[in-house]
Amino acid sequence: MNLKNKRLYNNPVGVSRFTGLLLITPFIIGFVIFTLYPFISSFINGLAAADGSFSLENYTRLFQDSSVRKAAGVTIRYAAVLVPLKLIVSLLTALLLNLEIKGIGIFRTAFYIPSILGANLSVVIMWQYLFTADGLVNQFLELIGLSPVSWYGEAGTALSIIILLRLWEFGSTMVIFLAALRDIPKDYYDAASIDGCGRIRSFFKITLPLLKNVIFVNLILQTISALQEFNAPYMITGGNPMKETYTIGMLIYEEMFTYWNYGYANAVSWVMFTAIALIVLFMYAVTRKLREDSQ
Amino acid sequence: MKIKYLKTAACCCAFMLSACGSDNGANTRTRTEPDGSLDKCTIRFSWWGGDDRHEATLEAIELWNELHPDITVKAEYGGWDGWTEKINAQISGNTAPDLMQINYDWLINLSPDGEGFYDLNKLHDTLDLSGYDAETLSFGEVNGHLNAVTVSMSGRGLFYNSEVYEEVGASYPRTWEELLALGNTFGSKGLYPLDLDIQSGGTAWYLSVVYIQQTTGRQFITMDGRLGFTADDIKMALDFYKSLEENHVIRNVQTRTDEDGNAALYQSSEFINGNVAGVLEWGSAIGKYESVLDSGVLESGPFLSDGSGNSKGWLIKPSLLYAISSDTEYPDETAAFMDFLLNNAECAEILGTSRGIPASQYAFDHLNQSGMLTGLSYESTVMLDELDTVTISPYMELPRMKEFYNTAIEKVSYSAADTSEAAQEMYDSITAYLETFK
Amino acid sequence: MKKLPLYIILILISAVMLYPLLWLVGASFKTNSEIFSSVWFMPDSFSFEAYRNGWQTVTPFTMGHYFLNTFKIIVPKMIFAVLSSVTVAYGFARFDFPLKKFFFALLIGSMLMPQIVTILPAYSMWQNFAGFNFLDTYIPLTVPALFACEGMFVFILVQFFKGVPKEFDEAAKIDGCGTVKTLIFVLAPCIRPAIISISVFTFLWTMNDFLTPLIFIQSVEKYPLSLALRLSVDSTGQGYEQNKIIAMSVIGLIPSITVFALAQKKFVNGITAGGLSG
Numbered sequence A: 001m002n003l004k005n006k007r008l009y010n011n012p013v014g015v016s017r018f019t020g021l022l023l024i025t026p027f028i029i030g031f032v033i034f035t036l037y038p039f040i041s042s043f044i045n046g047l048a049a050a051d052g053s054f055s056l057e058n059y060t061r062l063f064q065d066s067s068v069r070k071a072a073g074v075t076i077r078y079a080a081v082l083v084p085l086k087l088i089v090s091l092l093t094a095l096l097l098n099l100e101i102k103g104i105g106i107f108r109t110a111f112y113i114p115s116i117l118g119a120n121l122s123v124v125i126m127w128q129y130l131f132t133a134d135g136l137v138n139q140f141l142e143l144i145g146l147s148p149v150s151w152y153g154e155a156g157t158a159l160s161i162i163i164l165l166r167l168w169e170f171g172s173t174m175v176i177f178l179a180a181l182r183d184i185p186k187d188y189y190d191a192a193s194i195d196g197c198g199r200i201r202s203f204f205k206i207t208l209p210l211l212k213n214v215i216f217v218n219l220i221l222q223t224i225s226a227l228q229e230f231n232a233p234y235m236i237t238g239g240n241p242m243k244e245t246y247t248i249g250m251l252i253y254e255e256m257f258t259y260w261n262y263g264y265a266n267a268v269s270w271v272m273f274t275a276i277a278l279i280v281l282f283m284y285a286v287t288r289k290l291r292e293d294s295q
Numbered sequence B: 001m002k003i004k005y006l007k008t009a010a011c012c013c014a015f016m017l018s019a020c021g022s023d024n025g026a027n028t029r030t031r032t033e034p035d036g037s038l039d040k041c042t043i044r045f046s047w048w049g050g051d052d053r054h055e056a057t058l059e060a061i062e063l064w065n066e067l068h069p070d071i072t073v074k075a076e077y078g079g080w081d082g083w084t085e086k087i088n089a090q091i092s093g094n095t096a097p098d099l100m101q102i103n104y105d106w107l108i109n110l111s112p113d114g115e116g117f118y119d120l121n122k123l124h125d126t127l128d129l130s131g132y133d134a135e136t137l138s139f140g141e142v143n144g145h146l147n148a149v150t151v152s153m154s155g156r157g158l159f160y161n162s163e164v165y166e167e168v169g170a171s172y173p174r175t176w177e178e179l180l181a182l183g184n185t186f187g188s189k190g191l192y193p194l195d196l197d198i199q200s201g202g203t204a205w206y207l208s209v210v211y212i213q214q215t216t217g218r219q220f221i222t223m224d225g226r227l228g229f230t231a232d233d234i235k236m237a238l239d240f241y242k243s244l245e246e247n248h249v250i251r252n253v254q255t256r257t258d259e260d261g262n263a264a265l266y267q268s269s270e271f272i273n274g275n276v277a278g279v280l281e282w283g284s285a286i287g288k289y290e291s292v293l294d295s296g297v298l299e300s301g302p303f304l305s306d307g308s309g310n311s312k313g314w315l316i317k318p319s320l321l322y323a324i325s326s327d328t329e330y331p332d333e334t335a336a337f338m339d340f341l342l343n344n345a346e347c348a349e350i351l352g353t354s355r356g357i358p359a360s361q362y363a364f365d366h367l368n369q370s371g372m373l374t375g376l377s378y379e380s381t382v383m384l385d386e387l388d389t390v391t392i393s394p395y396m397e398l399p400r401m402k403e404f405y406n407t408a409i410e411k412v413s414y415s416a417a418d419t420s421e422a423a424q425e426m427y428d429s430i431t432a433y434l435e436t437f438k
Numbered sequence C: 001m002k003k004l005p006l007y008i009i010l011i012l013i014s015a016v017m018l019y020p021l022l023w024l025v026g027a028s029f030k031t032n033s034e035i036f037s038s039v040w041f042m043p044d045s046f047s048f049e050a051y052r053n054g055w056q057t058v059t060p061f062t063m064g065h066y067f068l069n070t071f072k073i074i075v076p077k078m079i080f081a082v083l084s085s086v087t088v089a090y091g092f093a094r095f096d097f098p099l100k101k102f103f104f105a106l107l108i109g110s111m112l113m114p115q116i117v118t119i120l121p122a123y124s125m126w127q128n129f130a131g132f133n134f135l136d137t138y139i140p141l142t143v144p145a146l147f148a149c150e151g152m153f154v155f156i157l158v159q160f161f162k163g164v165p166k167e168f169d170e171a172a173k174i175d176g177c178g179t180v181k182t183l184i185f186v187l188a189p190c191i192r193p194a195i196i197s198i199s200v201f202t203f204l205w206t207m208n209d210f211l212t213p214l215i216f217i218q219s220v221e222k223y224p225l226s227l228a229l230r231l232s233v234d235s236t237g238q239g240y241e242q243n244k245i246i247a248m249s250v251i252g253l254i255p256s257i258t259v260f261a262l263a264q265k266k267f268v269n270g271i272t273a274g275g276l277s278g
Helices: A019-023 A025-047 A057-064 A066-097 A104-117 A121-131 A136-143 A158-168 A171-182 A186-194 A199-210 A212-227 A231-236 A248-258 A262-293 B002-028 B051-067 B083-092 B106-110 B134-138 B162-168 B176-187 B203-216 B231-246 B253-260 B287-292 B331-343 B345-351 B361-369 B375-385 B399-413 B419-435 C004-027 C032-037 C049-056 C063-094 C100-110 C115-127 C139-147 C151-163 C167-174 C179-190 C192-208 C211-216 C242-273
Strands: B041-048 B071-078 B099-102 B148-154 B156-161 B278-282 B298-300 B315-324
Touching (some): A019 A025, A019 C063, A025 A057, A025 A262, A025 C063, A025 C115, A057 A066, A066 A104, A066 A158, A066 A171, A066 A212, A066 A248, A066 C004, A104 A121, A104 C004, A104 C242, A121 C004, A171 A212, A186 A199, A212 C151, A231 A248, A248 A262, A248 B083, A248 C115, A262 C115, B041 B051, B041 B331, B051 B331, B071 B331, B083 C115, B083 C211, B099 B106, B099 B331, B134 B148, B156 B375, B203 B231, B203 B278, B203 B399, B231 B399, B231 B419, B253 B399, B287 B375, B287 C032, B298 B375, B315 B331, B331 B345, B331 B361, B345 B361, C004 C242, C049 C063, C049 C242, C063 C139, C063 C151, C063 C179, C063 C192, C063 C242, C115 C139, C115 C211, C151 C192, C167 C179, C179 C192, C192 C242
Parallel strands (some): B041 B071, B041 B099
Antiparallel strands (some): B099 B315, B148 B315, B156 B278, B156 B298
């Protein structure tokens, strides 16, 4: 063993500092083969120009490409609206489903079903019935005296249909919240109610602080998946109108498989990967203090 | 312990290098030359399609396997969704099936120099192409190599909801002027005589191209991939499109998107309920529209002309082609099977029109004799045959090009640009893009 | 009766959540034109023709065959995912080692890589993996799970391990358990609910996965259900019986819904036991 080792490893007596390393070996091997290799290979492929030569052309081009810039804007707007809304909706639903009443299991399953459906054909058709010109939503708006909205066709509103779809599929986020809620000991609330706290106050005083970590987990997971979104706009709006629902994920997919533009697709996705990593890091840094305060 | 760990890491690196190495292995591939004999082997045949095509093709393969027990054909098939992704992976990995059903524009990306697929000219011993005229064969030629053979030709035709037309008291338009005039008749009742889209179909630009080709006699994109239209022609085409919208002949893009979402017209209640009473569609794909209306309601209409006997400019293209993989180990055997699919009488009867009206004269004659050529798709093909048609350039069909057309149409429709701006932008993008293939 | 308004709210939301499923079932009995022109789920008439034809498929195999294929992928994948994720999470949660923070960051990083980018390099890798061609086998679909490739699972499990008091390990050690035995006999039972959760996630995601099998599997007889379901969908051709495709997808949803319904109690409790909160 290296006697000059400066760092002390906080392991139980008799456990080598390599035991942990040995345990995570599957991950390291898997990382090298299934993440690092494709990652590097994607960067190298991103260097390949249309004529087969290697240059940074794809990487420089994408920063000037107006369609990449537009898609990036759409994606960020999409994530910025969807993620907070989804966290709020799934947390509220989780509170509801956390109640100990008869048959709650059936409701939990029912609430999860949209997530199982994903972008199934029925969902696509259903969204059409809801948001087309004389769809149910517009009929409802007219009923309460509002003027109908051009959901699919208007540049400003089309993205909201996609957001609503993903909002409706809050299942997995909700499940994680639900689990965390069920972990909070009941006596915390009992004590609070003796102190005269109402339901709403005890939510802010007890529930929310205890959920800090899990909110963070969901925030990260949802941000990542929102920034990579491609399936929902692909199925529901096709990126229309005027590319207002055309996300970066969709752009990469189309460059790769529709336009046979493999090099460029890789270049864009490599930059996207880096951007998402930076965003996640930023979120991690910003929320750090907040998360550690309660511990 | 540390050494052990380093060893693992070294192994990982070695592994990665070997994995990287596989990419380079692709360059050293060898081409199998035909040997003139049919040996015992298994060949792979891949296609995409719907139920009717799957059923018919599987039955045809069964017949082949009976007739040629030595050459087993293994079928690989699926729906259209994701098929290009699959082919993409297979081509890039040199694991393509021996025989493939391909799309017309794939030749450009998959075989820019004619080396991407097997040269069928080398296989004349087993592959009989005497049922094809030189022009039809030329559609599969790249750089002097015969890369693919046309299975069927198809063109877009106009199809109308006869009930609605009767109700409105209108007859199917024969000229462009009559079409424009229909907008009034239908518009007063809140209906539309026709629909054009900018989604996967892209019929909006297609019809505008036909109109300008007929008027100017110029071809939009030439077969060798040059832009035949001037910026002015493109502007005229966009003006024509805009006039269709303004005359209530078609829904504008926003209305259409609002009413149908991202769905195709045959999935739209506007079409099913008759509010939109016409569609421009490939003869080989009209069945979907027929099936959502009562039987016999959808009828094919005349191809529009300028009224003085000029009916030029309508487009046709090979709707599907067969190609043999350049990596095949069994070129003779695969060619023999391809010959069977294209020319064999019994096979033709089994396949019917599941891949459109056959382009091979032998298969066509046989279907004709057995009375299997009926229906809208055939009617439309017969009418097209009588016209002086223009063959679509594969370059015109490239997905990226369609993107340019749709962007221009969308801008014009949303009035985000006037027609001359949109035309200039489209002209520039097309010129620049086509340049990349030179 | 105090709970009545609560039930009304729950039922109303459930209706919104379930309606597409209900419509889907109804649509499997409808004609093409009925499907696209009515938002009401009730069909005009009932006939099980679509289900019969759908189950038969146009291929030489029935849907039962494709179900079986799917399970041939799901079962090993679930076992692999559980074994590897638990081992790796155990390492991260209970031990200190060189570069631990670095590796944990890599773990998070592996979640950021979009699948569309990795799939083509993976294709060429499996095509010539140590001299063997693994295309058209289930290996590329299942074996990656052996290497804890789903970062999220490890991430969640680490939180759970942290929720189990360290005294458990110490007690096990006094009883003579080594590192491995402690994991198997002491810690794994404590986080059993979490293990169920990741199994269920693996199940649901694999059921729905289309792109991976599409790229790696060539032979129709090896297609999993997700590929078989789209066999008939051809927007470029003459048309298709929409109700049959819908009937097939209804059948295809049954396993996922059943598994979630059965597991939901454990599943939900599963994530509970851990230290996600607080």
